[in-house]
Amino acid sequence: MIQASVGFQCPECARSGAQRVYRASDLVTKPYVTWILVALNIAAYVAFVLAGGLDQDPLSYCGDEFSICGPAVKDGQWWRLLSGAFLHAGVLHISMNMLLLYILGRGLEPLLGHLRFGVLYGASLIGGSAGVMLLSPDQPTVGASGAVFGLIGALVVLYLVRGMSLSDALLSTEIGVLLILNIVITLVVPGISKGGHLGGLIAGAVAGWILFWVDQRYDNRALSVALACAFAGGLFVFALLLAQDAATVPSRFL
16 A cells, blocks of 8 residues: 555555545535525426416417427527426426426535536526427427436436446436336327427436536536536527427417
């Protein structure tokens, strides 16, 4: 063993290079961003219910000015790509999404830090909206499911970055099993936004790879955040372009 600055190291560890020094800011213990996101979703749901709730008529969905709706985005209401992910269609819908968000965020946010977790969630959210614009732009959509799927995808990528095989990551971990189960539900159960779920999953996996791999490879969190933000911005532009192919809804519903 070789004496190190703190304790002892084996010769192989000592030859691997300098140890990383962790700052106090790296040791995040409270998932504040997760709590804020959960609170925002609940507040939006309560406010929307008090305002009359979501109408079952898809055209009326487009009329609320907040749900993800391709024709309305095409008409210039770009904020729907963001706001739709904070609305939910019922108590069960929001309860399941917030439960998963809390569980996943409680594990991921202390690992990533507040800023990087927020960037990951934002990229996943936008990816879900882009998926809706790609697969079902004319079907109004609401829910945080796309962003939550992105967090699951990022966790699977974390396992891969840390050396686990894909089969082990999917079949030997709770997150992998949860991912497979939710993909099956997405593809089989009617009424679930396939584009939103799959778009969020892919976006979260890519953003997670950027955040985890760049930080591990270059030890540069600022670079990983910048690249992930650029990725999220590109997804947003992509979603806007996809919305241009959506059908036109009469102006009285917009």
